[in-house]
Amino acid sequence: MKQKTWNHQVVKKKNKEIVLGAITALAPISRADIAQRSGLNKATVSSLINELIDEELIYESGPGESSGGRRPVILLFNEQAGYSIGMDIGVNYILGVVTDLVGNIIYEENEAIDHLSFQELIDLVKKMIQGLIDRTPKSRYGVIGIGIGVPGIVDKYGKVLLAPNLKWKDVNLLDLLEQEFDYPIFIENEANAGAYGEKRFGERKERDNLIYVSVGIGIGVGIILENELYRGVNGYSGESGHMTIMVNGELCTCGSTGCWEAYGSEHALLKEAKHFEHLSHSTLDELIQMAESKDADTLELFRKIGTYIGIGVTNLIKTFNPGQIIIGNRLAKAKDFIEKPIVDTVQKQTLHFHQTDMKIQFSNLSLYAAALGVSAFAVDNFLKIDESHL
Amino acid sequence: MKQKTWNHQVVKKKNKEIVLGAITALAPISRADIAQRSGLNKATVSSLINELIDEELIYESGPGESSGGRRPVILLFNEQAGYSIGMDIGVNYILGVVTDLVGNIIYEENEAIDHLSFQELIDLVKKMIQGLIDRTPKSRYGVIGIGIGVPGIVDKYGKVLLAPNLKWKDVNLLDLLEQEFDYPIFIENEANAGAYGEKRFGERKERDNLIYVSVGIGIGVGIILENELYRGVNGYSGESGHMTIMVNGELCTCGSTGCWEAYGSEHALLKEAKHFEHLSHSTLDELIQMAESKDADTLELFRKIGTYIGIGVTNLIKTFNPGQIIIGNRLAKAKDFIEKPIVDTVQKQTLHFHQTDMKIQFSNLSLYAAALGVSAFAVDNFLKIDESHL
DNA sequence: TCAACTTTGTTTGTCTATTAAACAAATTAA
């Protein structure tokens, strides 16, 4: 019985969210337009707008075009009312960004990391966060939150239970950072972060139900359902990279066999490449170069990997009936060579029902998806509870 | 911008739902207890309770035990304020039930069907619904809705796009029935219906995120996330029976290869049985009998099928991190022979994280799951909009 | 050019529903 009750304050908060949401989504827009679209009374909108102006979350910017009567007052979202920090801890890099409230990158730092000890890595993360905070412009609300994306399993309490590629186990990252920084901090799995980034900054279309497939060394999946990030009971959803697509198949790093990521990841690609003399020591970037110069073996390699990615994607489509599938992370760079086999596989293996209203796309946020995602996550959290800042 | 706005009426409606929900979940209970548990003010609870009593959805039943002061007035849910009709259209049977508002079956009809034409089947469904309506006891609200479960793909508008086993294609069932019956009608996929039934009537535990796996001739999946039935953008979610678990594997009835249901369904079981002389013409029930008499081949057969079911279940667990997996439909009858291989497979193939707070269970609603589910669906819908009946 | 109409946004008063506080009723404990 932890059910929230409903009263006047909640109503006001919700309506304020609606009004603010209308402005962030549709600005420039007038009070009258918001009232009409939302169904709220003109008076209600006016009063909420005035509060939002007092809070400096929005501002008026002169008169707009008349539509046959008094000219409307144009309202705009104050994108610089505060700033958010997003960080993506990768396997061999750390990317940190400062964004404004609509995700424009104000400042970024990108540091390659190489064989750091756990403590060195944590210290570097802390140093980088402090650097980002220092570079944040002055504003009404300052730093409104810090989001961190991690390539591993994160529980509901911000603890990283397992991040094999970082060699982390049971790292209470939230705790470590909260001791140092007095801001709202959000720890998210990298794929979840990327999914959130795509929901917020990706191409419009159907974003309410989208699946973000992060194809890097491994495969992770971020799930947005009914416009909310789905985490599962403990926060371990989206480990679909380890679903079986081939019973008794290839051995996976997780110890199991036949996992999707044993067939459709960068790891699988590089392993397959070893079978070819002239590719045996290539990196992903080198393979992409080879493919661009039309090396037949490499093209076939990508075709094969693409097909396997398509099989996993097909499984997700059948399970979720999503509006959008987005392929992100490192292998998105190979779009030119894997898109066709992915799409072909999906078309061949799904019923046409599942293909209506469904688009497969490649991330156009490239490596920023995760960092922008967690940053946006902090922003959304801030805008939903802005009453506490009054 | 179809966003709902918030006002006094909505607040009242929501709070009334909370109060009614408290009673259905915790009755016998007093006003004071509801107020304390919900956080609502005593006066608010009292006033809402009085309305609910006027609506005959609840009633007072004398004084309860004192806890050191005035004795509380015990409130009970009026389980007979109305009745709901649930129907499960199976491949070779139609099961119809009349239930009260908490899912007690008041009356049921079960008809075997055999080679009926489409029109004959529709006519039978209509006749049966009318029969159920006629048998519904008189009550304040009468028949509050009709739910129908169908073994096929149902879109958001109650249209059955494809039900291979019924040989249906593009049947606008909702339309057909609304022409005949003037009650709220809900058409649901059979697995979704079963999932809803389990959420409402299954064992308590974690029900907010549960996956119902309907293992019959084929395999369908019903998905309850955050306590809501998840349908996907068009209503085609849960076709996980056709996810690939074996690339280039067995041919499936869907035309694709290597689908889960080509390995882990009743269809697969019977097909495998054909390899054994003495089992080649057996039905599921006969095979279960053989297994009970410890026929080694049959036991091995079930072990194999169970393992394959376990593989698909593993995939779902990794994707959803659910609190509960429930195996239902016909193969649930073989629980004794497939439970161990399923559980073993899951334990072997998932990380221990995914096993915490996760239980695999077999449906104990047996063949009633779907009919009870759609019936409950109609009830919940009724109780959420009961304001319209004032 | 001016009257009529439109559109935008504010002001005013009404109404609904929650809440706190006081109160009444019923019971236990001392």
Add this chain to the structure above:
DNA sequence: TTAATTTGTTTAATAGACAAACAAAGTTGA
């Protein structure tokens, strides 16, 4: 008996949405 406790109702205060009236600033058209 009396005091304390618990339950449930009544009363008054308050918040906030809404409708209607109004003011301000346009456009249109004869």
